[in-house]
Amino acid sequence: MEYLEQAKEVAANLAGIYLITNTVNNKHYIGQSIYLRKRLLKHKSNWEKSKYDTPLYRAFTKYGIDNFKIEILWFTTSTEYNTLKKTLDTLEKEYIQKYKSYGEYNQTKGGDGYRDWE
Numbered sequence: 001m002e003y004l005e006q007a008k009e010v011a012a013n014l015a016g017i018y019l020i021t022n023t024v025n026n027k028h029y030i031g032q033s034i035y036l037r038k039r040l041l042k043h044k045s046n047w048e049k050s051k052y053d054t055p056l057y058r059a060f061t062k063y064g065i066d067n068f069k070i071e072i073l074w075f076t077t078s079t080e081y082n083t084l085k086k087t088l089d090t091l092e093k094e095y096i097q098k099y100k101s102y103g104e105y106n107q108t109k110g111g112d113g114y115r116d117w118e
C-alpha cells in the first residue's frame with residue numbers, strides 16, 4: 001500500500017507513537033505526535049519539498065516512499081496535552097530503544113523532536 005494511503009487510514013483524532021519501516025532493508029523510524037495523521041502526512045510533504053535533509057527523507061528518495069510501511073504502536077484520543085506530551089516523550093524513547101532505530105533513521109534518542117501542537 002502506498003505511503004499516502006497508509007497515512008490517510010490513520011484516524012484524525014489519534015495521538016500516539018508511530019513506526020515507519022523501510023520494507024527493503026528493515027530499518028526503522030519512531031516518531032510521536034498529538035495529531036498522528038497530520039504528522040505522517042507532514043513527513044511526505046517535507047520530503048517532497050526537500051524541506052529537511054534527514055536520514056529518513058534521504059531513504060524515501062533512495063528506496064521510494066512507497067517502500068515504507070506505517071504502523072501505529074500506541075495511541076489515545078486524550079486531549080490532556082501536558083500529560084500526554086510527557087507520556088509520548090517517555091514512550092518514544094522506549095520504542096526507539098526497542099526497535100534500535102537510533103542511528104538508523106532516528107537522529108536522537110527521543111523525546112525532543114518535532115512539536116506539532118505549537
